[in-house]
Amino acid sequence: MAELYTERLVLRPFTETDVDALYEIQGDREHMRFTFWAESRAACEEWLRQYESLREANGFAPWTIVHRAERRVIGWGGLNVDPHAPGWVEISYFVHPAYEGQGFATEIVRASLRHGFADLALPEIGAFAKPENRGSIRVLEKCGFKLLRYEPALERNHYQVRRDEWDSRV
Numbered sequence: 001m002a003e004l005y006t007e008r009l010v011l012r013p014f015t016e017t018d019v020d021a022l023y024e025i026q027g028d029r030e031h032m033r034f035t036f037w038a039e040s041r042a043a044c045e046e047w048l049r050q051y052e053s054l055r056e057a058n059g060f061a062p063w064t065i066v067h068r069a070e071r072r073v074i075g076w077g078g079l080n081v082d083p084h085a086p087g088w089v090e091i092s093y094f095v096h097p098a099y100e101g102q103g104f105a106t107e108i109v110r111a112s113l114r115h116g117f118a119d120l121a122l123p124e125i126g127a128f129a130k131p132e133n134r135g136s137i138r139v140l141e142k143c144g145f146k147l148l149r150y151e152p153a154l155e156r157n158h159y160q161v162r163r164d165e166w167d168s169r170v
Contacts, residue, residue: 004063004115006107011063011078014052018064019045021073025096034133035094048076050083059120062092065108067099074099077108079116079125085154089116090126105136109143117163124163128156 004011023044029037038044055061058081065075077093091112095104116122127145129136145159
């Protein structure tokens, strides 16, 4: 699936032309304090490429998030298997600080769940959030994720939603 459309977003595969816009977000240490912070443009590009390189093998990878009305890259996210800690399908995302608090993360997560369960028939989808990341925890809970446990090695809470428990109306 090349692109997905939501009410306000276009979710499309990452391309090289996205690096500068995504580094503007990922290179902001304070904004990215709960997840991977890219110390340089090259580090950001390498990180994004690693995820994108798994699209063909897995049938999915995170999307570049484009604001439909503004035609501006405002984030990155979606289904993935972490290339550094493979073993489960999870949802990851980050959104430009100027677009926080407007429901875009929720829109990304809901589209990812629909795609994962309805299109790919995945049995379950996970997500991880640091306990102090209240914003992401609210997004996950609003989308039907349940806390499984704290993962000490990752220093994050592990959340999950199963296809047989998923409610597409959430």
